[in-house]
Each structure stands twice: as structure tokens, then as C-alpha cells.
Amino acid sequence: MTAVHYKLEDGVATIRMDDGKRNALSPRMLSNIYAALDRAENDKAVVVLTGRDDVFSAGFDLKVMGAGP
Numbered sequence: 001m002t003a004v005h006y007k008l009e010d011g012v013a014t015i016r017m018d019d020g021k022r023n024a025l026s027p028r029m030l031s032n033i034y035a036a037l038d039r040a041e042n043d044k045a046v047v048v049l050t051g052r053d054d055v056f057s058a059g060f061d062l063k064v065m066g067a068g069p
Contacts, residue, residue, distance in 0.1 A: 004032035006039055013040035014048045022058035023051045029061075 005016040015036040017023040040047045
């Protein structure tokens with residue numbers, strides 16, 4: 001599951017990653033983050049990028065990296 005949530009309030013866009021695990025940055029997660037950043041740009045918003053309460057991100061998804069090019 002890849003989940004990126006977007007919330008706009010008072011000119012501040014909060015982009016929250018929550019894949020239910022460690023928020024590994026897979027191509028799909030990154031694509032969703034980029035889409036949320038594009039939305040924030042269109043909204044002319046300041047951006048806060050965050051993860052769940054207990055984790056921001058574990059970094060790049062090692063399963064994807066190990067799969068090769």
C-alpha cells in the first residue's frame with residue numbers, strides 16, 4: 001500500500017506519507033509525493049512533508065533496488 005495524503009489549510013499544504021510500515025521510497029511513493037508537490041504548487045502553498053508519528057521514512061525501498069535496473 002502506498003499512501004500519500006494531502007491537506008491544505010490556511011495556505012499550508014501538509015503532505016503526509018503513510019504506507020503502514022516504514023514509508024520506504026519506492027517509485028510509486030515518489031510519484032505520489034511529486035503529484036502532491038505539484039498540487040501544492042498549483043495551490044501556491046507552503047509545504048510540510050511528514051511521515052507517521054513514529055517514522056518519517058526508512059529511505060529508498062531496498063526491494064526495488066535489489067531487483068536491478
